[in-house]
Amino acid sequence: MPIDPSFAGRTYPPTEPYEVGVEKIREFAAALGDDNPAYRDRAAAAALGHPDVIAPPTFPFVLTFQASRRLIDDPDLGIDYSRVVHGEQKFAHTRPVRAGDALTVTVTLETVRSAGGHDMITSRSDVATVEGEHVATAWSTLVVRGEG
Amino acid sequence: MAQTYDSAPVFDEIEVGHELPAQTFTIRRADLVRYAGASGDFNVIHWNQRVATSVGLPDVIAHGMFTMALAARVVTDWAVDPGRVQEYGVRFTRPVPVPDDDQGALLEVTGKVAAKLDDGMVRVDLTATHAGAKVLGRAQAVVALG
Numbered sequence: 001m002p003i004d005p006s007f008a009g010r011t012y013p014p015t016e017p018y019e020v021g022v023e024k025i026r027e028f029a030a031a032l033g034d035d036n037p038a039y040r041d042r043a044a045a046a047a048l049g050h051p052d053v054i055a056p057p058t059f060p061f062v063l064t065f066q067a068s069r070r071l072i073d074d075p076d077l078g079i080d081y082s083r084v085v086h087g088e089q090k091f092a093h094t095r096p097v098r099a100g101d102a103l104t105v106t107v108t109l110e111t112v113r114s115a116g117g118h119d120m121i122t123s124r125s126d127v128a129t130v131e132g133e134h135v136a137t138a139w140s141t142l143v144v145r146g147e148g
Numbered sequence: 149m150a151q152t153y154d155s156a157p158v159f160d161e162i163e164v165g166h167e168l169p170a171q172t173f174t175i176r177r178a179d180l181v182r183y184a185g186a187s188g189d190f191n192v193i194h195w196n197q198r199v200a201t202s203v204g205l206p207d208v209i210a211h212g213m214f215t216m217a218l219a220a221r222v223v224t225d226w227a228v229d230p231g232r233v234q235e236y237g238v239r240f241t242r243p244v245p246v247p248d249d250d251q252g253a254l255l256e257v258t259g260k261v262a263a264k265l266d267d268g269m270v271r272v273d274l275t276a277t278h279a280g281a282k283v284l285g286r287a288q289a290v291v292a293l294g
Contacts, residue, residue: 027185027186028186028187030182030186031179031182031183031185031186031187032183032214032217032218032221033173033179034221034224036224036225036230038229038230038231039230048228048229048231049229049231050231054230054231056217056220056224056230057217057220057224057230057233057236057289058213058216058217058220058236061187061213062186062187062188065187065188065189065213066188082203085240086212086213086240087239087240088237088238088239088240089212089213089216089237089238089240090235090236090237090238091235091236091237092234092235093231093233093234093235095231096230096231096233139237
């Protein structure tokens with residue numbers, strides 16, 4: 001069953017705050033094999049003008065991936081996750097995520113389209129602090145492969 | 149060692165066509181396990197060969213987001229301050245199979261300044277290849293330079 005395009009525009013409730021810890025950022029940077037001191041050392045981050053250790057540009061995916069379950073598990077959409085492939089990903093940063101941030105994610109289903117028997121779903125995840133400061137927006141396009 | 153803006157690229161000195169230092173990354177199975185843990189993406193196709201091949205993949209494949217993150221290194225190492233990356237987007241056009249050996253899979257990443265934008269920003273176009281084939285499409289970053 002193709003996904004009904006009329007669900008485009010649907011917005012899900014914001015996630016509970018995610019508290020960004022310096023050790024989580026260090027763990028993520030280590031997983032990338034990236035020893036950039038801005039990800040590890042407060043003094044190094046401060047020398048670049050950041051109030052605390054900052055996270056790599058793709059780090060918001062840790063939060064938005066969790067938040068996207070709201071959309072993937074939405075019974076109205078009926079997505080078969082075993083058929084999902086990640087097609088595209090984009091980030092726009094107002095500022096880098098940094099240690100000490102408490103962030104919520106608001107997921108919006110932006111577009112639904114079908115082509116070649118597949119559904120393409122683009123979601124937008126707005127990442128903001130609990131104080132309401134916008135930090136980043138992430139767009140994910142998931143391809144739901146058709147059956148047969 | 150603390151870095152400063154002193155070694156960072158300067159907008160007025162950077163021309164379109166400027167090539168960023170290329171990098172080659174080695175992706176081994178252990179790297180995928182570690183990335184799965186750090187990112188929270190435990191999809192079995194990234195660590196279980198039996199499941200990966202049963203759904204038609206050639207082998208365990210790297211997380212697209214891991215490949216995307218590695219490719220970003222060419223930009224963040226050049227920019228000195230990773231916080232200067234304003235936008236970063238890719239298409240996942242081809243998977244990177246990661247064999248169960250010590251050699252792993254090689255990811256070669258090059259980048260060059262494709263456009264100078266307003267407000268001291270440049271657009272960097274990245275090319276990421278594995279085994280001679282591009283694995284990312286339309287890989288672009290917008291970076292604020294001093």
